[in-house]
Amino acid sequence: MAMRNDRLLEVWNDTVDGHHLIGSLLIGGAVSLGTFQAAEWLLGMFISDPRMARTYAMLFGIIGCVVGGAICAYLFRPKREVVEDTVDTENLQGVLAALYADYGSRGGVEDLPEAVRSELRELELEEAFLVYERDHAQGDAVALTEHDLGRAGREGVKS
Amino acid sequence: MMDALLAQLPVALGMGIIGAVVFSAIGLISGSDETTTIAPLTLLVVLIGVPPAGVYTFFLAGAVSKHMTHAVPTALLGIPGDTMATPMMREANYLRQLGVPHIALRKMISGGVIAALIAVPVTVVFALVLAPFGGFVQHSAPYLFLIAALAIAYFSPGRWAAVLALGPFVLVIVALQTLTAAHGVKLGVSYFLGIAIGPLISDLFLVLSPAERARRKRDRPARFSLAPDVKRWRGYFPNPLKVLDSRQTGWTIGTAVVSSLTFVFSPVAMTVIMGEVVSSRIRHVYHRLTTTLAVRNGVTESTYIAEALIPLMAFGLPLSPVAAGPAAPLFNAPPRFTVDSASGQVNNLHNLLGTWEFLVYGLLAVVLALLIAYPFSMNYARRAASFVSRNISHEAIIGTFVGLILVIGLWEGGLLGLLVVVTVGLVGGFLSRLLGFNIGVQFMGFYIAVLTVPALTALL
Numbered sequence: 001m002a003m004r005n006d007r008l009l010e011v012w013n014d015t016v017d018g019h020h021l022i023g024s025l026l027i028g029g030a031v032s033l034g035t036f037q038a039a040e041w042l043l044g045m046f047i048s049d050p051r052m053a054r055t056y057a058m059l060f061g062i063i064g065c066v067v068g069g070a071i072c073a074y075l076f077r078p079k080r081e082v083v084e085d086t087v088d089t090e091n092l093q094g095v096l097a098a099l100y101a102d103y104g105s106r107g108g109v110e111d112l113p114e115a116v117r118s119e120l121r122e123l124e125l126e127e128a129f130l131v132y133e134r135d136h137a138q139g140d141a142v143a144l145t146e147h148d149l150g151r152a153g154r155e156g157v158k159s
Numbered sequence: 160m161m162d163a164l165l166a167q168l169p170v171a172l173g174m175g176i177i178g179a180v181v182f183s184a185i186g187l188i189s190g191s192d193e194t195t196t197i198a199p200l201t202l203l204v205v206l207i208g209v210p211p212a213g214v215y216t217f218f219l220a221g222a223v224s225k226h227m228t229h230a231v232p233t234a235l236l237g238i239p240g241d242t243m244a245t246p247m248m249r250e251a252n253y254l255r256q257l258g259v260p261h262i263a264l265r266k267m268i269s270g271g272v273i274a275a276l277i278a279v280p281v282t283v284v285f286a287l288v289l290a291p292f293g294g295f296v297q298h299s300a301p302y303l304f305l306i307a308a309l310a311i312a313y314f315s316p317g318r319w320a321a322v323l324a325l326g327p328f329v330l331v332i333v334a335l336q337t338l339t340a341a342h343g344v345k346l347g348v349s350y351f352l353g354i355a356i357g358p359l360i361s362d363l364f365l366v367l368s369p370a371e372r373a374r375r376k377r378d379r380p381a382r383f384s385l386a387p388d389v390k391r392w393r394g395y396f397p398n399p400l401k402v403l404d405s406r407q408t409g410w411t412i413g414t415a416v417v418s419s420l421t422f423v424f425s426p427v428a429m430t431v432i433m434g435e436v437v438s439s440r441i442r443h444v445y446h447r448l449t450t451t452l453a454v455r456n457g458v459t460e461s462t463y464i465a466e467a468l469i470p471l472m473a474f475g476l477p478l479s480p481v482a483a484g485p486a487a488p489l490f491n492a493p494p495r496f497t498v499d500s501a502s503g504q505v506n507n508l509h510n511l512l513g514t515w516e517f518l519v520y521g522l523l524a525v526v527l528a529l530l531i532a533y534p535f536s537m538n539y540a541r542r543a544a545s546f547v548s549r550n551i552s553h554e555a556i557i558g559t560f561v562g563l564i565l566v567i568g569l570w571e572g573g574l575l576g577l578l579v580v581v582t583v584g585l586v587g588g589f590l591s592r593l594l595g596f597n598i599g600v601q602f603m604g605f606y607i608a609v610l611t612v613p614a615l616t617a618l619l
Contacts, residue, residue, distance in 0.1 A: 002579045008377040012362045014553040015381045021366075021554050028558025029565055036566045059207050061566035069559030078552040079380040082545065102253075103445035114447065115404040116446050123259050129445065 002078055020076040029077070035064025055070040081142075096132040108133045164519060167212035170209045174213035175524045178221035179531040186532075187547045188556065190240040193463075194355040194484045194598055197221055199563060202348055202488035210562040211511035212520050218489060219464070219524035224274045224532035226459045227268050228543075231536055235544045240433030243459040246430045250455075260386035261540070266449045266535055267405070267456035269399035273408060274346035274415035274457030274528055275482065278464040279521040281419040285465070286472035287514065297505065300498075302612035307423070307478055308603035314425060316595030324596045325604055331586055332608035337578050344572040346579055347493040350477050352567050353583030354601045355484070359560055360581060360606045361588025378616045384546055396534050406446075410437045414454050415461040422479050425542055425599065426462040433458045462546070464521075472517050475509025483602040 011021065039060035040053060047053040049089040109117060109129045120126040187198050193482060203219045209217070229240025230247075236327070237252055239245045247267060256265040296303060312321040332350065339346055353360070365371045412435040421429060425609035434455040441447040466481030467489065476498060477483045477490040489508050491498050496507035536543075562582075568577030 002411030003380075005379055008380065009366055009372065010280070010375045010377055011357045011366055012553070012557060015377050016557070018366070020552070021557065024554035025363075028392065028560075028562040032261065032418050032562030032566050036570065041415070042521050047563045055206050055208075057276050058566060060202065061570065062203055062563065065562035065566060068562050069555045072558040073551050073555035076552045076554045078549060080548050081380050081382040082548050082619075083382065083384040087464070092257065095253070099257075099444055099448075103438075103447060104248050105446045106442040109445075112446060113406070116449075118446060119262075119404075124572050125257060125259065126447070 003077065007080060015079040017076070017079060024072040024076060027072050028065065031068030031071065032061055036061030061102070091133075092128045093132055096138075098126060100132070117148070120135040160261070164516060165515075167210055167516070167520075169521045170210045171212040171216045171285045171523060172527070174209060174363065175220040175520075175527040176214035176531070176578030178217035178219070178524070179224045179528045181226045182221035182225040182501065183314065183532040183535055186225040186240055187543050188250075188551065189232035189236060189240055189547075191556075192355075192358075193222070193225065193243065194239050195226070195359075195560070197485040198351055198487055200354050201313060201486070202351070202492055205237040205488050205492040208495070212516060213407040215508055215512060215517075216520050216524040216527070218467070218486065219521060219596060220528045220531075222467070222485065223271075223460060223528035226384070226456070226463060226477045227532040228265040228536045229355060230264050230271070230456060230460075231540045231544050232547075234260045235386050235541060236548060238383065242427060243430060243463075246427060246434060247452055247455050250452050253448055254452075254545055255386050257423060258386075262449060263452055263535075263539055264395075265402045265537060267452040268533060269397075269402040270407070270411045270453030270455070270457035271460045272399045272533055273403070273411050275460040275464065275528065276522075277412055277415040277523045278419045278461035278498050278519065279468075279525055281416050281461075282422075282465045282468045283472065283514065283518045285420055285422075286469045286517075289469065289473040293474050296478070301478050303476075303478065304606045305611045306601065308600070308607050310423075311425070311480060311603050312596070312600045314428065315597050315600050316523055317597070317600070318595070321596045321600050323607065324590055324594055325600070325607070328586070328596070328601065328604045329608045329612065332583070332605055333612055335582065336608065338578065339504050339575055339579065342575060344575050345493070346572050346576055349568055349571050349579045350605050351602075352564065352581055353580040354598055354605065356564060356580075357584040357586075357588035357591060357601070359588075361592060363557075363561075364407070364585060372385050373377050383493045383548060385548070386540070395538060397537050399533070402455055406441075407450045410450060411452050411457040415457050418462045419465040419584055426459065426466060429462045430455050430458045464525075468517065469519065470571055472514070475505035475507055475545050477602075477606065480599040480602075480606065483606060484599055487602065 007018040008015050009018050036057055040057035041054040043056055044050065048055070085148065107125060109120065117126065118131060181200070182197070198216065201214070204217050205214050218543050225241070226243060227505065229244045232240045232253050233247055234255070235245040237255055238368060239248055249258070251263040293345040306326060309322055310339055312325055318326065319521060366375055375564045412439060418429050418433055434451045437454045438447050439453045441450050463481055466479040470476060470478045470482040471489055475490065488496070490496060491507065498505050498507070554595050564580050565577065568580040572579065587601045591598060591601070
């Protein structure tokens with residue numbers, strides 16, 4: 001079923017389509033309750049202790065919840081745009097600026113234990129850290145320009 | 160003793176595997192809170208009559224697995240996997256921006272593995288140390304719960320507002336219990352479910368109201384960027400000690416031990432504090448990011464294990480935020496497990512399992528979680544995150560939970576039970592949203608209503 005942007009709402013920390021939400025509530029409710037009631041009626045014919053029959057019926061009811069959820073997942077697509085991210089490494093120095101401003105750093109890459117340094121090398125980040133530390137040597141890490149902070153700075157704050 | 164252990168072993172093994180598989184999957188769904196998922200499913204396992212060892216391994220393997228796979232959406236999608244993952248968002252986001260989200264993921268999960276293994280024996284030893292005070296604690300339970308509730312309320316986001324709101328909230332619970340008792344209905348689970356799922360119930364009411372609905376309009380779908388992932392080891396099963404360097408392993412072990420002892424504090428607060436303590440001691444900023452992530456996720460494991468097991472083993476009373484929340488059905492799941500209000504008498508896993516069983520099955524549960532969740536999330540993180548965010552709509556998740564409310568409410572108390580779930584959820588959800596009177600405080604409020612209030616009225 002197609003979603004419409006003019007019906008989008010934020011509910012329980014994610015985006016839903018209002019009509020799809022109503023559909024899900026009806027389907028989820030009907031399937032779970034239907035399974036529960038049917039199971040109680042059927043099990044009641046085989047299990048003599050009605051309390052046990054009811055507890056097992058509840059188990060079927062919970063399975064019904066999952067089945068209802070699966071039907072909804074099939075009918076209603078997620079309202080999420082998932083972008084396959086290729087990280088733009090051009091702004092790496094900007095990210096580092098935000099990072100150093102946020103945390104501060106004592107000592108440079110040269111002072112790191114060899115294990116950590118080789119990890120940075122494998123990730124191809126060692127060079128970027130070295131460049132940043134060379135350009136911002138001797139404690140002027142705080143003197144950031146607006147340009148340095150850029151997009152990364154704002155994202156760092158947002159997170 | 161060996162015979163007893165062996166007799167329950169198949170059940171413990173089977174339920175542990177089910178718990179690990181189910182909660183590894185649930186952990187991938189971002190925002191799937193622990194209390195709303197672990198509590199109802201554990202309750203179900205208790206009520207269908209699974210033997211004690213199976214209940215215990217199901218819960219523990221589930222909690223440990225969930226706190227591993229919750230790192231997947233946190234690192235790769237930039238949205239917290241659950242409540243416990245929120246303190247790791249800042250560091251994870253920086254590593255994502257540096258183009259190495261898979262490092263964030265692996266440091267987190269490997270920290271979790273090491274901490275979970277350490278936490279079980281430390282917790283069992285500490286519970287043995289505290290056990291001699293068990294009689295005293297059970298005897299004074301009604302008052303201890305009052306003190307614990309006030310403390311937990313004060314340290315919640317609501318501070319004094321939460322402390323003062325305890326009064327009216329407890330009154331609502333007592334009133335509802337009196338009402339249902341007049342119709343011969345006694346409810347327990349319905350309250351837990353209402354509290355746990357309150358934020359969803361109150362949100363559904365809110366979007367029904369036109370004014371609030373206008374405020375919640377969105378003009379386009381939520382946008383997520385899924386980061387790339389690079390595999391850097393051979394074979395299926397990575398070695399956590401090679402993913403972390405020696406200092407990271409050391410800090411993870413140290414903080415796991417400390418956070419196993421501080422079982423009465425909020426698990427999120429412990430995660431934040433332990434991370435800060437370690438972070439301030441690491442010199443280089445990159446090393447600081449990765450170490451903090453390993454330590455924090457380690458603490459999410461150890462603090463959960465300790466907060467559930469210590470009160471359970473030593474006292475049998477849910478005297479910690481985790482024990483009162485996600486682990487609640489291990490203590491109180493009437494009619495099978497009960498905590499008697501007047502005498503403080505308990506009948507739950509505390510009596511049904513011995514020390515050795517807690518230790519052996521605890522380690523079994525952790526090992527099962529490691530064997531299932533660890534390689535799964537290390538190898539398939541990206542595909543799993545992509546599948547969940549593209550195929551499981553939020554409507555489907557809401558539909559599932561609404562089904563759960565209907566089934567559990569009607570099962571426990573018919574129409575009256577259902578109304579109680581909705582009432583408690585609506586009141587609790589609003590109190591949590593508006594006052595910061597969060598779920599942990601609400602659970603303590605419930606225990607004041609069932610333990611402290613009867614004890615006090617008996618005195619009068």
